[in-house]
Amino acid sequence: MNHRFATAVINALLIALAVFSLAPLLWMLSVSFMQTGEAGHFPPPLLPAEPTLHNYRELFAKAGMGRYLVNSFLVATCVTLLSLLFNTMAGYAFAKLKFAGREGTFRALLAALVIPAQVSMMPLFLLLKTMGLVNTYAGAIVPGMAAIFGIFLVRQYARSIPDELLEAARIDGAGEFRIFFQVVLPVLKPILVTLAIFSFLGAWNDFMWPLIVLSNQDLQTLPVALASLSREHVQDNELMMAGSVVTIVPVLLLFLVLQRHYIQGLLLGSVKG
Template identity: 40%
Template sequence: MRKRSAVALTIVVSIGALAMFFPFLWTIITSISSGAGLSASPQLIPDDPSLSAYAELFDNTPFLQVIANSLGLAIATTVAQLATSALAAYAFSRLPFRGSNLVFAIYLATMMIPIQVLIVPLFIEIKMLGLLNTYVGVLLPGLASAFGVFLLRQAMNAVPRELDEAAKIDGAGHFRIFGTIVMPLVGPAVATLTVFAFMSSWNSFLWPLIVLRTPELQTLPIALAGLQGQYTTQWDVLMAGSVISVIPMVLIYIFAQRYVIQGVANTGIK
């Protein structure tokens, strides 16, 4: 009975994995099918695979500059969120103060506010600060993350406080405890936040579209949207851009997969 259940579960999981992977596989196949368009759907195994779509993409568009723009913004956003989230999480976890639970609850409640509601006030604020069409204007709203604070706080709560007490006996202060004891022990949660923060910035479309006006400053999602107008029926070029946009996320997830799963699991352990 158990063997049958295991086999059935394996079949179901395999079908689900195939269903999720197939669109990405079809995107890759389309990108290497030269001249693929609405009238010529690509085959599962292309007769004459070619990288001409990638060559055309980089030759006729500033795609390399666009990738550099998105990569720089994603790295800056990730570093900023790691720093602010780690410090705030340590304060909520190790420096309790009157009303800290209420402040934390209110801070988490901001996660329920859709970004569309904040677009207009954020735009007015950025405009008054003179930061339109600048990367600083794109970065400011994403310097802190309520999700990141929650994730790291839950991980820090699982770290035994006896380690803090032993360090204090040896004369360590909060900054030393934070840097040498707590942070090394919440590595999986940090890796999880790194992946989520990088992915959020890398895929961000609406806010960069509103703030950035110069084509040279545009990010990858905006450039991909522009390709739909420039290469309307050249699906191989469109899919080549899509494949390039996915590659960094696949690589970073493969590298941090074990830590991501462990970090998400640890947030539910009290």
């Protein structure tokens, strides 16, 4: 009886916490379908009196949100694919390949984790300016091609791959690239999904770096475009909420679709690392 009561109390608290966490998102979705100025009433309405798609039509027809949506997809997808390739190769190398300075280089990378990202933005911008990549998609993509956290995540997971498996492949005559793509990558699948989600979310939600490197309005991503739109329509809460929904829904759907693999990757990584 006491066990059932405790379980019921815990479930009730979890449900209440879930409702409390989702309430702002649900109200944001509701406001996005309200008429202009309706959300400014007191007390604020929970549901639209007359639901309308006017705010979404305004976003895509006049504010050019479709262009920014494509920009964000392009940048986030390229960052994700390139970071998967480079982080996976580097993480595997640090885990299983022997080369001079391996441990020292890896410790130096870990030490760099304590340096705030904002500190490196100025030298990174000057470097990309010298390379002619400012105000280009490449300028927004290149800094996300490899991340210390991604290398560390893959390395910890790759350490669990049996050395005997790799040696057997080498005895059979397989080269290192063939071993990597045909033997190692299938084993790393759970952690690759986790890394892909982290990379995509990070690139999709990034505001500061695209703001710095992309001054051309046609190249701007959704977070930057939404911030600019908020300055022009500071009193239009309904339009801003519609823009927020457009920004959140794609990554939310991605997370829900890959949730099982994401959790599996985290759990296996924590056990094997």
